[in-house]
Amino acid sequence: THATAHGSIELKSSDYPRRQMQGGWSQRRFQARAGERVDAFARDIASETQRAMDDLGIEMLIVAGDEVITSPLDASFHQSVSDRVIAxxxxxxxTSDSDLLEATLPVAEAAERERESDLVQRLRDAIGHGEYGASGVSDVLAALQAGQVDTLVMVDDFEAAGWADFGFPAYGAGDPPKSHPLGGNSADIVPVDIxxxxxxxxxxxxxxxxVIHSAAPVPERVAESDIERESVEPRLPAAVSLDEIGGVGAILRFSMDGDSKA
Structure with missing residues (x-):
């Protein structure tokens, strides 16, 4: 499941060298100790960051700070964390929390839009190859019920009629059928939010x-009443591309004949 999660980590250093000592060997030793403390602090931050990201399922990380700490942090991050650093x-x-959000949020949103575009393209490629992709609510429902789906992709404003018999269980698209398609009791079929x-x-x-976003998020500081209809951003490209194949699709683990995806 892909989701956006927020976490907070606070670590404070103590006994950090503040004065620059003078004089040859003593100064070099002082600088070496200062560097060791920075490196140790960076390792602690890296460890706690990895724990928080894994616990919360965070997929993107922006590192912000001065070079004194960001460089040792880059060297201390586990590879699984480094792979999720987007900037x-x-x-x-x-820097205040509000200024920090103002600086980093556009970067995170741009990365998320790029990730969504790449995912929809992967889906369309899988569908184009004919065996490892499904599109449209009927085919996706069938693939899900067969346990074929590796990744479900759906636009955030997707809507469609559907039905279910929870006793079987069985699901279908469209209005509830008058006769049970699997031979059960039609009275057990009920409309559902597909x-x-x-x-x-x-x-x-x-x-x-x-979930693929259909529109860029509006900053919280902008009230809806302040947004003119003409200024509303157009539908995002990834959503438009997904709309073209029914608003929902699936990348499959295996094809209908049972062959696994390489």
Missing amino acids: TMRLDIQ REALVFLALTTDANFN
Whole structure:
């Protein structure tokens, strides 16, 4: 499941050298000790950051600070953390939380939009190859119920009619059928929110689930009443691309004939 999570880590250094000692060997020893303390502090930050990211399922990290700490941090991060670093920014340690968000949020949003575009393209490539992709609610439902889906991809404003017989269980797209398609009691068929059914099936079959944003988020400081209709941003490209194949799709683990994806 892909989600956005926020966490907070606070570490404070103590006994950090503040004065520059003078004089040959003593100064070099002082500088070496200062460097050792910075490196040790960076290792602590790196360790706690990895723990928080793994616990919260955070997929993107922006490192912000001055070069004194960001360089040793880069060297201390576990590879699994380094792979999730999307940017390193030079910011003063006294930067306020609001200024920090203002500086980093556009970077995070741009990275998320790029990730979504790449994912939709992967989906369309899988569909184009004919065996390891499904599009449209009917085909995706069938693939989910067969346990084929590796990754479910759905636009955030997707809507469609659907039905379910939770006793079987069985799910389908469209209005509830008058006769049970699997030979059960038609009275057991009820209308359902197909979005919830898709997500439920993805979670119960260990499939990944990704929502594609249809529009860029509006900053919290901008009230809806202040946004003119003409200034509303157009639908994002990844959402448009997903709309073209029904608003929902799936990258499959294996094809209908049982062959696993390489």
